[in-house]
Amino acid sequence: MYFEKVGIGEHGLLLLPGALGSTKTDFGPQLKKLNRKAFTIIGWDPRGYGQSRPPNKVFTTDFLQNDAEDAALLMKELGYEKYSLLGWSDGANVAAILSAKYPERVRKLVVWGGNSFITPEELEIYKKVRDVANWSPAMKQPMIDVYGEETFTKLWHDWVDIFVKMFEGKSGNVDLYMNELKKIKAQTLIVHGEKDAMVPKFQAEYLHKNIQGSRLVSWDDGKHNLHLKFADRFNALVEEFLSKDFSKL
Template identity: 30%
Template sequence: MRIDNFYKVKGEGFPLVLLHGNGENHRYFIHQIRYFSKYYKVYAIDTRGHGKSPRGDELLSIDLFAEDLYYFFERNNIEKANILGFSDGGNIALSFAIKYPYMVNKLVLNGANMFEKGIISKVQRKIRKAYIVEKYTHTEEGYKRAEILNLMINSPNISIESINKLKIETLIILGTRDLIKKDHVMLMHRKLKNSVLEYVEGDHFVAYKNFKIFNEKVRKFLV
């Protein structure tokens, strides 16, 4: 079932689409909306089941979110855009680019992973524990939180073969103390033939916590 994603739009010019991470909403990108709207028409989207976007009836998945993004492009008459995705948003962006490469100009992947083992084991164990706790609270809110957490346990499932075919210019950004494994990101970098890898001082949330450096690197790449 198609949904109409909630979104904020600001600025004029070539489209720049922002995709937040797991359990968040468009407000994660407050510093990017303010900065990049000086140069682009920025669309900051709430993913299905997040923020103010409806959940719909289907099982939540990265592939479903990528299809939602395709519909969002159609609904807003966006033929092609730059996409910046953080964490699960990066996974959505990558999945979308694999399926609809002609709709992506440049791609920015911040803290993204191709499959769940790309997350540091200690962190993955915490996610699984939180998932079990939420699932067995037997409350509606607990089930909702468990469903969102499950996205980091059983997805994404992006094949190395599929990204190896991508020719889109891609910037991969990783925090120096990120929860994504460095060797996993290096593998992604090697297989994305037209990619650049940059590190920003900080943890997984560098776009929010170290936004000046982050924004400078993204702006330099997009120009």
């Protein structure tokens, strides 16, 4: 598995990317600008993504859980007994699953764009964005640069299709890890962009309600990729949360 490591701080910080994401596509401003004296920042390409290939990702119904195990093993191999997690979108889900399964290992947790369940309405959103020909060049080109157009298209179709498969035979929501949230003990910051077209606000509210003692921050101008569009503001919020006593925020 491929990873990048920058900084000299005692506080280890793992960045977990979104669907098909990698250090190259998802966390450039964080790897470049987060405080390298306070943190050691580790960017990671999950198995089958980015430079952690070949082989390409094979999506199964438990792929988020498998990624969480890989992330935990990576940090163990790097020598971290305790560390913090920053997870975006699918990476938020992976980070939450890891935090629930190994609560003794996670110091603090920051998630945005995540969802512990999927509604039928959200599945329709996924289906609408399945055709990458309809994506904006700004969203599509970074993925093509990493995978090539053919591989990117296939992987994205596979990602959408695994959620379609999860809904087969079901009339309601699909539970990804709802019952695991109560096991999270890490101090948790949830950030939500009010203009997020992929993840409705009720998902952030559900995380906030079910992760004990968590803090929810909403940005009126934020979209799904708020950490990229408003990188400086996001980084400042994260550094404050990670560096200070949670009870004083």
